[in-house]
Amino acid sequence: MSKLIDRIIPDPVRCITGISAYEAEGGFRALKKAARAGPDFVIEEIVRAGLRGRGGAGFPTGRKWAAVAEDTATPKYIICNADEGEPGTFKDRLILEKNPFLLIEGMALAAFTVKAGVGYIYLRGEYPALFHLLEDVIAQCRKKGYIGPDFMGTGADLELYVHRGAGAYICGEETAMIESLEGKRGQPRSRPPYTVNYGYMGKPTLASNVETFANVPIILNIGAESYSKIGSPESPGPKLFSVSGDVVRPGVYELPMGVPLSEIIYEHCGGIKGGRALKAVIPGGVSTAVLRSDDLACRMDFTSKCEGSMGIIGSGAVIVFDEETCMVHTAYRIAKFFAHESCGKCTPCREGTDWIRAILLRMEQGLGVEDDIRLLREVCGNIAGNSFCALGDSAAISTIGFLDKFGDEFEAHIKGKTCPFGGPV
Amino acid sequence: MNNMNNMKNMITLTINGKKFEVKGPVKVLEAALQNNIHIPTMCYYPKIESFGGCRMCLVRVEGMYRLQASCSLNAEDGMVVETETPEIHVARKAMLEFMLINHPLDCPTCDKAGECDLQDFSVLYGAAEGRFHERKRTEPESTKDPLIVRNMERCIMCTKCTRVCAELQGASAINVIGRGKHTSIEPFSGSKFDCEYCGACIIACPVGSLMSKLHRHNYRPWDTGEQFDSTCSYCGVGCGIHMQIREDGTLQRLIPAESEVNQGLLCARGFFGYEYISSPSRLTSPLIRKDGKLVPVSWQEALKYVASRLKEIRDASGGKSLAALASPKCTIEDNYLLQKLMRAGLGSNNIDSSARMGLAGLRRIVGGLLGHARTVSYVSEMAQSDAVLTVCSDPVTEAPVLGVRVRNAYDSGAAVITFGHAPGLRHHRSVTMQPRLKEQWHVLGALLSAVLEIKKPSGSREMMQELLGTLMLPTPEDMDDAMPREVVRKVAETLATSANVSLVAGRELACSLAGPWSIMVFAALAHVLEAKVYLISEGPNEHGLLDMGCEPDMLPGPAPMTDAGARRMIEGLWDARLPSEKEKGLSLMEIFEAAGAGDVKGLYVMGENPARSLPDSGFVTDALAKLDLLVVQDIFMTETAELAHVVLPAKTWIERKGTYINMERRLLGIDAGVGAEGKEDWSILSELCEALGLKAGYKRSDDVFSEVMKVSPYYCELHASNIRGETCKWPAEGGDGHEAILDLKALRPYLDIPPVVEGDGFDIVLEKPLFLNGTTALHSDALLRISKEPLARMNTALADSYKIRPGDTLRFFSERGEIEIKAHIDPYLPDNTVYLTDTQESAGILKYFRYNKMPFTNAPCKYTQKTGLKRGE
Amino acid sequence: MEFKKIVKTILFWEILQGMWLTLSNLPPWNAVTRQYPKEPRYSDPGFRGLHALVRNPDTGREKCIACGLCAAVCPSRCITIHTGEDDKGEKIAEEYEVDVLRCVFCAFCVEACPVGAIVLSEHYEYSGYSRGDFYFNKERLLDNWDTFFPGEKGKWYMDNIWKHPNADDYKAHDDQAVFHGIQKEEKQ
Secondary structure (H helix, E strand, O other): OOOOOOOOOOOOOOOOOOHHHHHHOOOOHHHHHHHHHOHHHHHHHHHHHOOEOOOOOOOEHHHHHHHHHHOOOOOOEEEEEEOOOOOOOOHHHHHHHHOHHHHHHHHHHHHHHHOOOEEEEEEOOOOHHHHHHHHHHHHHHHHOOOOEOOHHHOOOOEEEEEEEOOOOHHHHOHHHHHHHHOOOOOOOOOOOOOOOOOOHHHOOEEEEEHHHHHHHHHHHHHOHHHHHHOEOOOOEOEEEEEEEEOEOOOEEEEEEOOEEHHHHHHHHOOOEHHHOOEEEEEOOOOOOOOEEHHHOOOEEOOOOEEOOEEOOOOOOEEEEEEOOOOHHHHHHHHHHHHHHHOOOOOHHHHHHHHHHHHHHHHHHOOOOOOOHHHHHHHHHHHHOOOOOOHHHHHHHHHHHHHHHHHHHHHHHHHHHOOOOOOOOO | OOOOOOOOOEEEEEEOOEEEEEEOOOEHHHHHHHOOOOOOOOOOOOOOOOOOOOOOOEEEEOOOOOOEEOOOOEOOOOOEEEOOOHHHHHHHHHHHHHHHHOOOOOOOOOOOOOOOHHHHHHHHHOOOOOOOOOOOOOOOOEOOOOOEEEOOOOOOOOOHHHHHHHHHOOOOOEEEEOOHHHOEEEEOOOOOOOOOOOOHHHHHOOOOOEEEHHHOOOOOHHHEEEEEEEEOOOOOOOOEEEEEEEOOOOEEEEEEOOOOOOOOOOOHHHHHOOHHHHOOOOOOOOEEEEOOEEEEOOHHHHHHHHHHHHHHHHHHHOHHHEEEEEOOOOOHHHHHHHHHHHHHHOOOOOEEEHHHHOHHHHHHHHHHHHOHHHHOOOHHHHHHOOEEEEEOOOHHHHOHHHHHHHHHHHHOOOEEEEEOOOHHHOOOOOEEEOOOHHHHHHHHHHHHHHHHHHOOOOOOOHHHHHHHHHOOOOOOOOOOOOOOHHHHHHHHHHHHHOOOEEEEEOHHHHOOOOOHHHHHHHHHHHHHOOOEEEEOOOOOOHHHHHHOOOOOOEEOOOEEOOOHHHHHHHHHHHOOOOOOOOOOOOOHHHHHHHHHHOOOOEEEEEOOOHHHHOOOHHHHHHHHHOOOEEEEEEOOOOHHHHOOOEEEEEOOOOOOOEEEEOOOOEEEEEOOOOOOOOEOHHHHHHHHHHHOOOOOOOOOHHHHHHHHHHHOOOOOOOOHHHHHOOOOEOOOOOOOOOOOOOOHHHHHHHHOOOOOOOOOOOEEEEEOOOOOOOHHHHOOHHHHHHOOOOEEEEOHHHHHHOOOOOOOEEEEEEOOEEEEEEEEEOOOOOOOEEEEEOOOOOOOHHHHOEEEEOOOOOOEEEEOOOOEEEEOO | OHHHHHHHHHOOHHHHHHOHHHHHOOOHHHOOOOOOOOOOOOOOOOOOOOEEEOEOOOOOOEOOOOOOHHHHHOOOOOEEEEEEEOOOOOEEEEEEEEEOOOOOOOOHHHHHOOOOOEEEOOOOOOOOOOHHHHEEOHHHHHHHHHHHOOOHHHHHHHHHHOOOOOOOOOOOOOOOOOOOOOOOOOOO
């Protein structure tokens, strides 16, 4: 076979759901290569390639794999985080629809490298069809010996199970996901101890995003050297960007990291629908602060500076708003999301997110008072930094972002006691 | 469980500019608390895992980006921590603001006001005015549960209640439901808690969200007058209880005290079962039967009458026609004076108690074989065991706090093996062995022989070594039909290879139909495994009662009645003659047998209700009716008191001072909190002693205790003042204790394996209910509200064979009569066994059992020969 | 001269001179003594006299929610409250007794009450022959309200003299937490 898998989605149209089709595309060559070269080689390659986690946090993947591999406690687990709860993100769904075997290959590589025996795919509850698809894919792989006991003669085992979530955004957070897998309430745990040493059932656990696992076979296929040349020096590799909102061609785009935001929106997605002007962009999922049209030169990776904040890429979900969108309503809608998804463990997020939502609702309905903006800022300031996990921080960052960039719209709602865009009152 | 940092090491960290050295692993919050630096917390509870959700304990740690929750942060060497910076004060104010935005300002009507953490922190760190102008979350207060009120509007979601219920109590009865703003705490049963009602959640709740209905809306913490620490009198654990008395002298409430015994835990009885103290049915005045009716009389008249009648019977028929029942619910002082009255005043050795059914025989044999010091262990140390074997006992219902410690041990990784029926541990055990009753002791013997194959006994107890050499035991192969030998061998291996083994046994062992042999097997197991022994005593003072010689063949000390030195000393101290040592007194059931035959004419019953609590109670009641004089000293009109000629009202544990010895052999004091009608037991007995010409005239209970110290070689080192500090455990200064009073020659006939008791049909196991335990529980409205009706439980196979359907009313009958009882079918119960609820004093199930006196100990072992079940009409 | 001297001596002239001020006020038409009780003295509004428990006009019962704050703050410990529950489970004061002889009329109880359930009336004429007459229980205190604050008068006093933290224009000082009453909202 001369074909090599060098990109995450080889064919934008075709869904590769049969194992022979995947093998024909060059699948499982990375696994075979790793089986010959050994686990240390795999970790070295990932470190040299500079792969960073694709779930949103951007943690160096090689370091994580090495930490789990080094821990001597057994048994070890690998968990694929397919919860994909971040609004605006749908790239993992596409990977699972179009190239699920790539994920399996990535997980098999992980199992081989860290010597895990069991793997779980924590699949978002809202993807019921993918559950059946994944089970079928896993069965096919098992049949051909790519996973299972002593898969491919490597001496490593991997039993894969798909676990369905039940509609909680917080279960996309690593420790909350592990709690949910253990059958408990999906609430985050305190760290340290970190999951690489003390994760599922108190054992070393390697938890990564779908896209992260999907990148590993590509690294082995094309080599760490070439991989590191894709994208930016600090954030190499291809990235799937989920673009939605008021653009001509919304969808998932596989582009090198570090691509400027303007390129994504205007070149690839064809600009704003209906020829209107762009008003705001949320660059990396609702946990990142909103940007105005003059910030579009920002490069999408983990380290580029943009408007004072670093690394706006988040999960790569780009949501575009045109000039007719009411920003107060948008802020309210996002605040409502966070209030709904707060797990309730810590005081500031549990109470504060709903407070933000209530204030924004009043403002949107024209019942806001002068002091509300100052109050909102203070409440957000009290949540950020004091909450148990990043959900509280995200809620605060998101709201502050709207207040900073579009403060005039909020004031207009308060003074005019109505929405200038004719929004819901 | 953090298995990361298990090595203990010293850590030096700087808090607020001062260097402190603490022993790791420890959290920053704990390190600060140990050094008297107070960091406010809501969700931290020292006995359970940290949660980190309230965010009140945030501190600034140098080098860490965000403020850190000190309750979850491990202290590391060289850490620099600041706890009182302006940034932290802003954060605390913010957290309190968040807690208060949905918190209803119910302070004027909330019972927690004055002891509420949220109030206290708001005063220290919070804002004075709220700026929340939205709608507060509302949820109606739930008063559906009979004992606990749950108000979810006040809840700040610290989840201490949930975690305490799951991790500490092991009951897991409540949990968090919902998400975000709509989180709330709910019991798994819906609105009713339907749990063990230990009250731990109520104590843990920092705000007024979970409250007890017992003192709902009728007290304010600032109205408290005096406060005392005392000891609960429901069971042998002797939990510390803190009494709060109002300024007008009435009882405000009882809450658990942080004593070494129970460390703040209580059970439903201790927590909710004290309303009987103010029950309107309390006896308030002495009664004498005149013309067949009990009429109130004065104390003078009553005591004069009793003394004269006792003298009459003594002079007419001799001391051996008088008998007394002492009480494990009464203090050392009471029991000491009772036996003094009987022995010195009336010349009778016929004194016994309900300890005969339990601890008396166990103590005699196990204590005699192993030494008295080895018959007791600290309740709190149970949680550190590596292996626990409960022998036909359910510590969760018999000694609840001990049961909780067994659960804690299980959660920490101990192997818990339940031999026999122990429903309270069904989620906290590794193995259960439930052989048929007729063979169960033989299976225990097989277990011992399997252990002996693995571990050789060591130690210097010659008597034990000798016994082990000659004790006959069945092998696991012999008992393979009753219990698979692999199971027996596996359990033996677990026990023999564990470092820290604990054995628990109670009344079932004391009354076993296999006789003293089974008790010796138990003692041998304890010896070989070098195990900690826990003998459950059902009353708060069984050890004390036995130490005071309230047994037919013992003198206070305890010393055998044949001990010449002891006799001399006591006779000298009392200035009176003791009855002859050749006349051994009558034991518990023998007293009633003699009364039935007319040999015993007068009986003094103190704090007991034999008409209900003994097996074959129909026979006992008839015997009581034949007496010429029956004096009952009690707090309620029990069934026995209704047959009495004289009834004397006594005081409860909360109304008097005294001393108990609990199952750990720890001296515990009780204190007088409130006043009452009635006299203290020792005071009544002191006046009777005086009336009979003895040296008495004690003014306070401490005077009685001083005399006890002179009499007993074990108490001579103690002063009453030691007791209050709870530092005494006997043997006080270490040592093995008194040498065995056990006559091994007398035990020798019981070294053979007893025959398997034959019986067809089903086994009957009595299940002790957690909430109802004796007369006092029956007069506590709270316990009655949560008690379930008595049931006959069986599995599906047995039910089908009798054509019983769920909810049917059955007639259970034996050769002593029949009783109606409701059926309950549980498919997980073992075959061929019926589990009857043993509510001794209400359904009176013991009435339907006969008894055999166990040889050597005279414990009444209950049995029935012809039992059956019939569907009721 | 001698005659004048003799007359002065006989008539105690110097004494009369000295006592002129006193004697000039002796006749009844010059007296300034208030002839109480024929001339009663009326207290000014806000005078702190006999206690009264405010009656809730809607329910007819006392406004008191039995929080016990009045008893807690009283410096002479003259209020005794025994709290309990009514049949709806609400907290009520089963017994509420003020020992008026101990009271120093400081009105801390009025200030402390979160719902404005106790007030001090202007009435001060309440003598009695035994101590028992001065133990005012709940019924007597409610009667005091009906007697001394009927109708509009009560309302005027609550609005003007003892303006309550519940009122909209109440200005609390910095350290004071303000209790706006028990919210009994329906579930949303």
